[in-house]
Amino acid sequence: MVLTGKTAVVTGAAMGIGKAITEILLQNGAKVVLLDVNETAAKSLLEDLRKQHGQDRTLFLSCNVESEEQIKAAFQKTVETFGGIDILCNNAGILNEGEWEKTVSINLLGVIRSTYASLQHMNKLTGGRGGVIVNTASMAGLGPLLSCPVYTATKHGVVGFTRAMAAASAASGYGIRYNVICPSFVQTELLDNITLKLGQFSHLEDATQQLVEVLGILTPSEVAQCVFELVTDETKNGEALMIFPKGKQYITFPSMQ
């Protein structure tokens, strides 16, 4: 996929990995709609992006992925502004084992809400142009992080949902590819104040810290480069890409056949 002239929507775009995804998509010619709840950070980023890429290739819309209504309104505004949606990066996510229902609502249900809402605009069977969706899971979507069981569950859900949507799309002729990234630790604000975010499992922080020391820490740009690969390589559908500082690996799952 050539990105020039394409329209991308990125959730959780104001900071961290979402910001890096937004930047690499703009650098490669796409128009990008930034969705986030952090208006201050988003508007500051938008000002910088417009200085670099011009006034007409970006749009910020305040959108909480816990709200189907806000997601649908954001997608409608995107289509009205840029004519359609070609790329969707469901990236918004939190880590909060104390508020685990909120974690589920954002990390898993938010991805489902956004994916389903995008169908009417992207599905070739309903007048869409097709395209690609890349969801942000985690290595915790492939194996357990003992200090955050609910976060782990949400990310396992994102991996499974993405792979099922990829199969459904291929079988139905939607013309949409679905892929998922599974990064290890990334230097973002999500990692700040981790003890508080682990809630009743904060006594297990040291075990996670040991994982960090073994695996190292990625930069958001390294993760965004992998998203760019999954967006542009039109052979990729149903892929889970594990990303860590020493490299990356496409996961092979047990085959039912």
Ligand SMILES: NC(=O)C1=CN([C@@H]2O[C@H](COP(=O)(O)OP(=O)(O)OC[C@H]3O[C@@H](n4cnc5c(N)ncnc54)[C@H](O)[C@@H]3O)[C@@H](O)[C@H]2O)C=CC1
């Ligand atoms: N930082 C890490 O070590 C890793 C992060 N991830 C995942 O990467 C994604 C991005 O996280 P980071 O960039 O690390 O965190 P971050 O905290 O830097 O950025 C998350 C962004 O999502 C936004 N957001 C939060 N709740 C939202 C909601 N309800 N609706 C819309 N936007 C919302 C925040 O305002 C923020 O801009 C998350 O899904 C996270 O689970 C995956 C693996 C590793």
Ligand SMILES: CC/C=C\C[C@H](O)C(=O)/C=C/C=C/C=C\C=C\[C@@H](O)C/C=C\CCC(=O)O
């Ligand atoms: C306390 C949580 C800290 C950060 C959360 C962050 O957002 C995140 O998602 C970081 C994940 C890092 C995970 C790193 C390693 C995970 C190891 C095990 O759970 C096994 C995982 C995958 C095995 C895959 C395989 O080898 O087949």
